[in-house]
Amino acid sequence: MDNSSFYERNKAYILTFLGLSLVGFVFIEFLMVIDWNYFIKYKLAILFTGNLDGVLTPPSSTYEAMVNKAFGPGYEAFAPEIIRASNERQLFIWWVFVAEIAIFCFMYVKYGRKEAVITKPDDEVQVFSLFQRFVMIANILIVITLIITGFNITWGLRSGGGDIAFFLRGLHEVTGIAWFPIWLLMSIIAFKDAKLLFRNSLTNKIILPGKYKPMKRIIYFFFVMMGGGLLVSGFLIWFLHPDAFTHGEFIQFKRLLLYIHFGSSVMIMFFMMDFVYSVGVAIKGNLKGIITGKYPREHLEQLAPDVLADIEGKGK
Amino acid sequence: MGKQPEFSRMKFYCDENLCIDCNGCVVACKEAHEVPVGVNRRKVITVNEGVVGKEISVSMACMHCSDAPCQQVCPTDCFYIRTDGIVLHDKDVCIGCGYCLFACPFGAPQFPKDGAFGTKGKMDKCTMCAGGPEETNSSEEFHKYGQNRISEGKVPMCASMCSTKALLVGDADEVALIKTYRATHKGKGIATESYGW
Numbered sequence: 066m067d068n069s070s071f072y073e074r075n076k077a078y079i080l081t082f083l084g085l086s087l088v089g090f091v092f093i094e095f096l097m098v099i100d101w102n103y104f105i106k107y108k109l110a111i112l113f114t115g116n117l118d119g120v121l122t123p124p125s126s127t128y129e130a131m132v133n134k135a136f137g138p139g140y141e142a143f144a145p146e147i148i149r150a151s152n153e154r155q156l157f158i159w160w161v162f163v164a165e166i167a168i169f170c171f172m173y174v175k176y177g178r179k180e181a182v183i184t185k186p187d188d189e190v191q192v193f194s195l196f197q198r199f200v201m202i203a204n205i206l207i208v209i210t211l212i213i214t215g216f217n218i219t220w221g222l223r224s225g226g227g228d229i230a231f232f233l234r235g236l237h238e239v240t241g242i243a244w245f246p247i248w249l250l251m252s253i254i255a256f257k258d259a260k261l262l263f264r265n266s267l268t269n270k271i272i273l274p275g276k277y278k279p280m281k282r283i284i285y286f287f288f289v290m291m292g293g294g295l296l297v298s299g300f301l302i303w304f305l306h307p308d309a310f311t312h313g314e315f316i317q318f319k320r321l322l323l324y325i326h327f328g329s330s331v332m333i334m335f336f337m338m339d340f341v342y343s344v345g346v347a348i349k350g351n352l353k354g355i356i357t358g359k360y361p362r363e364h365l366e367q368l369a370p371d372v373l374a375d376i377e378g379k380g381k
Numbered sequence: 382m383g384k385q386p387e388f389s390r391m392k393f394y395c396d397e398n399l400c401i402d403c404n405g406c407v408v409a410c411k412e413a414h415e416v417p418v419g420v421n422r423r424k425v426i427t428v429n430e431g432v433v434g435k436e437i438s439v440s441m442a443c444m445h446c447s448d449a450p451c452q453q454v455c456p457t458d459c460f461y462i463r464t465d466g467i468v469l470h471d472k473d474v475c476i477g478c479g480y481c482l483f484a485c486p487f488g489a490p491q492f493p494k495d496g497a498f499g500t501k502g503k504m505d506k507c508t509m510c511a512g513g514p515e516e517t518n519s520s521e522e523f524h525k526y527g528q529n530r531i532s533e534g535k536v537p538m539c540a541s542m543c544s545t546k547a548l549l550v551g552d553a554d555e556v557a558l559i560k561t562y563r564a565t566h567k568g569k570g571i572a573t574e575s576y577g578w
Contacts, residue, residue: 127429131428131439151454155456221478226457231477235477
């Protein structure tokens, strides 16, 4: 029985929670000019009334009614922050990623790279099925495309616009739609905790072998939640195409969706970079296995014993 | 201190008491500029519809803001403001990101669905019939932005077609004078300048 302290067992959850709380507090309190009161009430209004137009109270004057109908209400609630975010933040966004990469460089220098000692390279174990490999590789390719094309605004800002940035923007929208089934499949096959709840021949075939450690479970959680947030908000931003006459009904909702999209993309990017570091950089020999589906038995024994135990457990 | 040079500030004004929701301005604009289906550079909205004595309509398009949020928000700086205050944009630079739509208080930017892979294309909006950055009155300018009536000394199409002269356009001071004149002469017959040029 593990006799470590509560903190040691839940260190990853606690530090993630504290870190996100701190970053969230700094952003909300000091870096954003959103009307949070309206923000919360508007979300509640959508949930409880299904009303998207953002009119929370009936207009008190003809002028207000006209504004609501023609332009949508509460311009000051979200729009000024969008104006700031589109320019100031674009100039600083590079530094966010530089900071994240710096964290992982520090970890690399401090902890180094793990590598299994392989004496019998031919003794390999089939870890991933063809289906699992297809989903994982498709997910990797689509996510890379989404990240590159998702920076079309930043490319546009740096390059002064033009056809390439325009093409990237269109490609981002289409790739986002293509990601939906892959994200869904990836969320299913990576749901390793499902094996704690139910275990049958189907879960054995579909779900990836092994157990989650706390940090990987957090990464999975954010992949599912933020991926879902990105897909739903991105799809709705793309799908809702208000014309001049329906503009007032949808524009506030589209502004809200834009925030959900930005917020989700920032969150998922951090945890994805963490995942890429911990799987691709911190441990040698993992990437080849994603393509071939096979790993040397010694690699699994030394670096992923839970995966080997899971596979051997299935064979029994 | 010397006298500052005076520039005109071109503005639209729609008198909600005169607009009858005929949508003549909308149709005139679409027809004149060959605006694609699904895009309306101008719209007429009506509030208190059917309520006698309270129903009003107002015609709206780009308001050509002096401190235009679309210009502030555009990541590619495709907007530019002429010395007469007309806000124009360069479609060759626009990437169709839609930020101007999120930032515009008036819903002026419009997006046709003719972009890459059938996604939204380059932004389109009211130019106050002043064309764009292409050569004035060239076929390229017409194809991208529509007519350049301002260069010909003509009133924008919407205002010229307004049957009740609810829609005024011109230098802001002139438009204000007409509005003042109308207000002070209310009930004394129609005796106003048509456009405010």
